[in-house]
Every structure is written in C-alpha cells, then in structure tokens.
Amino acid sequence: MPTSIHNPKRRLHKAYSLMHAYYGHQNWWPGDTPFEVCIGAILTQNTNWRNVEKAIANLKSAGVLSPFGLHALPLREIADMIRPAGYFNIKAGRLRAFVDNLVSAYDGNLIRFLDAPTDEARERLLGIKGIGPETADSILLYAGGHRSFVIDAYTKRIFLRHNWCSASDTYDDLQALCSRTLELKDGDDTIEFWQDYHAQLVNIGKDFCKAKAPLCRACPLKGLL
Numbered sequence: 001m002p003t004s005i006h007n008p009k010r011r012l013h014k015a016y017s018l019m020h021a022y023y024g025h026q027n028w029w030p031g032d033t034p035f036e037v038c039i040g041a042i043l044t045q046n047t048n049w050r051n052v053e054k055a056i057a058n059l060k061s062a063g064v065l066s067p068f069g070l071h072a073l074p075l076r077e078i079a080d081m082i083r084p085a086g087y088f089n090i091k092a093g094r095l096r097a098f099v100d101n102l103v104s105a106y107d108g109n110l111i112r113f114l115d116a117p118t119d120e121a122r123e124r125l126l127g128i129k130g131i132g133p134e135t136a137d138s139i140l141l142y143a144g145g146h147r148s149f150v151i152d153a154y155t156k157r158i159f160l161r162h163n164w165c166s167a168s169d170t171y172d173d174l175q176a177l178c179s180r181t182l183e184l185k186d187g188d189d190t191i192e193f194w195q196d197y198h199a200q201l202v203n204i205g206k207d208f209c210k211a212k213a214p215l216c217r218a219c220p221l222k223g224l225l
C-alpha cells in the first residue's frame with residue numbers, strides 16, 4: 001500500500017530504512033587507502049566501477065598509486081595505465097592536476113590537504129581542473145571524513161520521480177535538502193550514515209530506477225511513490 005509521507009525528513013529516513021532493509025549495510029567506497037578513494041572518485045566519472053578497478057589495479061601493479069608515484073610519471077604513461085576507465089587522456093590530465101596540487105602545495109600529504117573546514121577543503125578540490133562538485137564531495141565524504149553529501153544523477157532521478165525535488169533544482173539545492181534532513185543527532189555518526197545513504201541510492205539507481213524504464217514494482221522504494 002503506497003505511503004504518502006509529507007515531511008521531507010521522515011520520508012528520506014523512511015527511504016533509507018527501506019533501502020537498508022533490502023540491501024543491508026554497504027561498505028563503500030572501495031579503496032585500500034584514502035588516496036586510492038580519491039583516484040577512484042576521479043576515474044569513475046562516466047564509467048562503471050569495474051573499469052575503475054582495472055585501471056587502479058594497473059596503477060597498483062606498476063607501483064605508482066601514490067601522490068609522488070603519479071607525479072613522477074609522464075602523462076602518456078598514466079593514460080595508458082588507466083585506459084580501462086575510458087576517457088583516459090582527459091582523466092590522466094585530471095589525475096595529474098590533482099597529484100600536482102597535492103605534491104606542490106601539501107608535500108604529497110593528503111591528510112593535510114583535506115584537513116580544513118569542509119567549505120575550505122571543498123574549495124581546494126573545486127579549484128583543481130576537472131574536479132566538479134560530485135567528485136569533490138565523494139572525496140570529502142569517503143576519503144576525508146567530511147559532512148559533504150554526494151549528489152549524483154541517480155539521486156536526482158529518484159528524487160524527481162518521487163516528487164521530492166523539482167526538475168529545476170540544482171546540485172546545491174539537492175545537497176542542501178539532504179544535508180538538512182539527514183543530519184543525525186549529536187553522538188550518531190552522520191558521516192557514516194551519509195556514506196551508506198549515497199551507496200544505497202546508487203544501488204537503487206542501478207538496479208531499479210533505470211533511465212528509460214524504471215522497475216517500480218520490484219523496487220524497495222515503491223511504497224513511497
């Protein structure tokens with residue numbers, strides 16, 4: 001029986017409980033180190049995670065998955081190694097811009113780079129060529145432990161189809177909505193909750209809320225339509 005929940009906070013928490021009951025807790029983001037998480041966040045633009053894993057495996061087996069390792073590598077070699085992730089020339093430039101910034105301004109120390117108030121760390125990331133809001137927020141949330149909710153195309157599609165946002169809402173609008181309604185009370189781990197919340201939405205987007213033909217009948221969120 002469909003449930004109409006008008007309070008945005010209640011319905012977004014209800015959505016989480018439905019997704020979590022279906023999928024269980026997700027351990028996102030895959031990555032052995034925070035630096036690897038950053039590289040994954042840059043490489044995952046416009047491709048699937050399996051391709052990213054192949055690219056990361058190439059960097060690892062070559063022993064260059066570190067700020068100084070990538071910094072020292074010619075751009076062409078980076079591009080060759082990350083070829084499985086697609087758009088490899090563009091992404092090689094983005095990786096290079098990221099590590100160059102890290103090495104030149106922070107001595108390759110990612111903790112120092114991300115150790116700032118969230119807005120400031122976000123501005124640092126957005127100042128690097130090729131890093132947009134979604135990539136910056138992924139790095140902040142999953143590698144930096146910042147309260148920075150990640151919005152992606154799946155989030156917007158799911159929210160739109162449920163009338164939880166409007167078509168004209170921007171990335172910042174959706175992020176503000178999620179940040180406002182999904183902040184936990186003191187003592188609870190809001191960062192961990194947001195990490196899992198985004199992972200759950202990605203699962204729903206991939207498995208059910210497809211661009212052309214959503215599979216609502218089987219979807220855990222069907223009761224919230």
Ligand code: SF4
Pocket residue numbers: 158161162204208209210214215216217219220221222223225
């Ligand atoms: S598939 Fe249907 S029920 Fe599931 S999130 Fe999309 S619109 Fe909602």
